[in-house]
Amino acid sequence: MNVDLTNTTASKINKALVQARRANSSPAVSMVLTLVIITDEENAHDAVKAASDASREHPSRILAVIKRPVRGRQHRGETRLDAEVRVGSDAGSVETVLLRLHGDLAEHADSVVVPLLLPDTPVVVWWPVDAPATPAKDPLGALAQRRITDSYAVEEPLMELALRTTTYTPGDTDLAWTRLTPWRSMLAAALDQAPATVTGAVVESEAENPSAELLARWFADRLEVPVQRVVTKGPVVTGVRLRTADGEIVIDRPEGAVATLSIPHQPTRALALRVRSTAELIAEELRRLDPDEAYAAALSATTEELKHDV
Incomplete structure (x- = not known):
């Protein structure tokens, strides 16, 4: 009606x-x-x-x-x-x-x-x-x-993210962070399967991607390692590499809805990792109404500014 x-x-x-x-x-x-x-x-x-x-x-x-x-x-x-x-x-x-x-x-x-x-x-x-x-x-x-x-919806996403860093108040969140939930879950599961000390990380994405920036900051906060940003053709985040003494843990998603997960001494496997719709992102945010402490920590973290193109 x-x-x-x-x-x-x-x-x-x-x-x-x-x-x-x-x-x-x-x-x-x-x-x-x-x-x-x-x-x-x-x-x-x-x-x-x-x-x-x-x-x-x-x-x-x-x-x-x-x-x-x-x-x-x-x-x-x-x-x-x-x-x-x-x-x-x-x-x-x-x-x-x-x-x-x-x-x-x-x-x-x-x-x-x-x-x-x-x-x-x-x-x-x-x-x-x-x-x-x-x-x-x-x-x-x-x-x-x-x-x-949503820092991704503006002309200069990284400047918008810098603004969010200076004005953050508990209860704030950003869909650029919400888009990372599947990545963070899969990386945490991979580290559970292959316990190892991470010595460095690489985040690959299109240029000026706020989700990639937040993921790099999350690594810097949680793993306390240098993080390198690599610019690719996209779309959005296309890959993550965690360096360990046994080799690299890699999630690679150059395009499409399927990614590959590589863990040292284990067979490579396929993962469902599609780009989610705005409706799915909003639905996730509405599941929790308390402050997102992980987002706050990632937002305030700093990383080494190491970038190059591929």
Whole structure:
């Protein structure tokens, strides 16, 4: 069920939600959190689609805050809230509200969002693009237990990652880190199978990849070894090498969804290691709402700046 509201208010949106919920027999008590997406019109569709797909695992109320720029002198200073309410089959396992904020209202999004938050449930805020310098100090970010950014979605990812390092607050996370979960799990399992002292590490990836930078920092933090970055054609992270006295432990994924794992004195094996969708990344982040200490440690770690191309 879709309900369009033009020049509306938060109270009218809440009323529309209640009416739509009753019409679809979908009580709000099944919702486990509120996910606030702060985006622009260009990225709204993909972000809402990803959040809706993630809601199959985490039933939630999705509030998409879409800030609309003022165009033309005749609209200068116009302040208006338009909304689209989706409940039932049109929204999957969630209640979705698209909030289009016009004019000066775009600078006061928290005044619109707060009355629409589910009571007594966690709040997660996600910026698919254009995240603030300090997410925890943003009026909406301050409401949240978790704040999700994505360094990969900007023009200069490593500069964005440097900014995240200086403004980190417990509860912050980045999808560039989430993308590394399969890599970190497989590398940890490989070291369990072949216990050895790691003397150095190599991370291979496309240039300016924030996930590769975070992986290198994670090695520096956890293994306390020099880490070399090698630039490849990609896509994203293409390989990792851990140097030991017995030889190299290698995960190689030059392209596609299959990687190979090589461990000294063991046969090479194939691993499923595809690039995951945004919906899968968001679903993973919603599984835990406590601060990610491993991300914080990796973010603050330093590595030797050793890079070359292949």
